[in-house]
Amino acid sequence: MTAGVKDRTSSVMNEPAELKSRTRWIEQLPVARDRPLLGTVVMLVIVAGALALRMVTDPLLPPGFPYVTFFPAVIVTSFLFEVRLGVVSAALCGLVAWYFFIPPAYSFAVTRGTAFALAFYVFVVATDLALVHWMQSANRQLARERELSRSLADTRELLFRELQHRVSNNLQVAAGLLNLQKRTLDDPKGKAALDEATRRLALIGRISRQIYDPSGLAQPLLPFLGELCKSVIEASGRDDLVLEVQGDKELRLQPDAAIPTALVIAEAVANAIEHGFRDGRIGRISVGVGRHSEGAAVTVHDDGHGLPEGFVHDETRSLGLRIATTLASGQGGRFQIEPRGGALATLTLPSSLLA
Numbered sequence: 001m002t003a004g005v006k007d008r009t010s011s012v013m014n015e016p017a018e019l020k021s022r023t024r025w026i027e028q029l030p031v032a033r034d035r036p037l038l039g040t041v042v043m044l045v046i047v048a049g050a051l052a053l054r055m056v057t058d059p060l061l062p063p064g065f066p067y068v069t070f071f072p073a074v075i076v077t078s079f080l081f082e083v084r085l086g087v088v089s090a091a092l093c094g095l096v097a098w099y100f101f102i103p104p105a106y107s108f109a110v111t112r113g114t115a116f117a118l119a120f121y122v123f124v125v126a127t128d129l130a131l132v133h134w135m136q137s138a139n140r141q142l143a144r145e146r147e148l149s150r151s152l153a154d155t156r157e158l159l160f161r162e163l164q165h166r167v168s169n170n171l172q173v174a175a176g177l178l179n180l181q182k183r184t185l186d187d188p189k190g191k192a193a194l195d196e197a198t199r200r201l202a203l204i205g206r207i208s209r210q211i212y213d214p215s216g217l218a219q220p221l222l223p224f225l226g227e228l229c230k231s232v233i234e235a236s237g238r239d240d241l242v243l244e245v246q247g248d249k250e251l252r253l254q255p256d257a258a259i260p261t262a263l264v265i266a267e268a269v270a271n272a273i274e275h276g277f278r279d280g281r282i283g284r285i286s287v288g289v290g291r292h293s294e295g296a297a298v299t300v301h302d303d304g305h306g307l308p309e310g311f312v313h314d315e316t317r318s319l320g321l322r323i324a325t326t327l328a329s330g331q332g333g334r335f336q337i338e339p340r341g342g343a344l345a346t347l348t349l350p351s352s353l354l355a
Contacts, residue, residue, distance in 0.1 A: 030082040030136065039081040040088075046073050047092050054101065066101035067093070067121055074125050078132040086132065090125040094118065175201035196319060199270075200263065202235070219258070221251045222289050225298065228262050229287055232269045240282040241273070247289030251296055252355035260327045261298070261349065264335055267324040268300040268345035276304020276343055283342070295333075295351035303342040313337050 032039045050073035054066075061068065070093035078086025099106060102114050175198045182194040226245040233241055253261060265287070272285055281304055288299040313336055316322065321337065324347075328335035332350040337343060 029080065029139070031080055033082070039085050043077045043081060043085050043089050044092075046077055047089055047096065049073070050093060051096050051100070054097075058101070066097040066117065067124075070094070070097050071124065071128070075128050075132065078129055082136070083129050083133045086129050090129065094121050094125070097121070171201050175199075193319070199235075219252065219255070220249065221253045221261075221296070221298075222247055222249050224253075224258070224262075225265055225287055225289060228266060229269050229285070232266050233273065233285070236270070236273045238273060238277070240280075241277065242284040244284065244286040245289075246287075248291060248296075251289055251291070253296075253349070254353050254355055257331055257349070257353040260331055261347070261353075264324045264327050264347050265298055265300060267320045268335075268337070268347070271318075271320060271337070271345070272300060272302035272304060272343060276302040276306070278305065281305065292348055294348055296349045296354055298347045298349070300345040301340065301342065306342050307337070307339045311339070 032042075047070075050069040054069040057069070073093055074086055074090045077089035095108075098114070098118065099108060102117055103111075178194050178198045178201065182191050182198070185191050185194070222245065226243075229243055229245060233243060269285060269287075277283055283303045286299075286301045288297075288301070290297055313321070313325075321335075325335045328347055331353060333353070334348045335345070336348075337345040
């Protein structure tokens with residue numbers, strides 16, 4: 001709040017920090033795409049490691065497992081360095097296993113058993129390489145789609161903000177035109193009516209930027225009303241009033257109900273300033289937000305002069321209060337103002353307007 005208007009809101013008024021986008025680690029694979037020499041060296045190290053491990057475990061393994069450590073080497077190489085190096089790794093692993101572990105050992109002799117073992121090896125590694133290739137292709141496509149979606153979301157938000165900015169500016173222009181038209185009138189009632197219309201248009205223009213979210217999600221009601229009430233007090237030029245906003249921080253209002261609700265609460269606050277704190281009286285305006293048996297209730301309480309003697313809400317001639325009552329009933333709610341140590345205005349909203 002600007003200097004002079006003391007804000008003791010219990011809600012969190014700061015906008016939530018934007019979450020930083022993080023690239024999934026799997027989207028960074030395969031690695032070393034622009035450094036084939038490094039990939040080749042690491043591939044050779046993996047093949048050598050598979051050979052060493054197979055030799056160490058050879059006494060522990062029964063006959064017939066020549067490829068037990070080479071299959072993982074092919075898969076890891078393909079996963080890390082694309083299928084091309086995976087094919088090279090598969091060929092090297094096959095030759096090494098053939099030479100060292102397929103009888104007759106230490107030769108490339110071809111027998112019926114050797115041919116069967118090699119055919120089995122080719123079938124398995126070809127299947128593994130195909131699966132890794134399809135997975136990597138799908139992963140790249142997913143990354144492209146995610147980046148496209150992120151770009152479209154950024155564009156949508158930019159267009160939305162620009163639209164909101166233009167709507168707000170147009171409302172401010174309309175308010176300015178009404179203010180100019182007021183200067184040509186001599187009728188006090190006409191001037192007062194234009195003053196009210198100008199004030200409401202200017203208020204809508206000021207709050208239109210904050211009531212909608214590009215995602216279309218409902219916004220928390222408490223911080224929204226806190227900013228709204230601060231704007232109304234600041235627009236009145238009063239710097240000696242204390243504003244308190246407290247209540248249910250989790251309560252959310254549907255976006256379409258935001259402007260009517262804002263206008264009703266703004267009218268209640270403006271009425272408190274104009275009548276409760278006239279003649280320079282200082283005091284406190286307390287805004288409360290909470291659950292209600294019918295949905296939600298927003299209260300505006302001031303400790304000012306109070307209502308005129310004999311005041312009856314349903315018989316009031318105040319244009320602002322009648323508009324507030326109409327807006328509330330138009331949403332299926334109720335608006336009531338009554339004396340209570342000053343004045344207490346209550347807006348009741350049905351549960352259908354809550355998110």
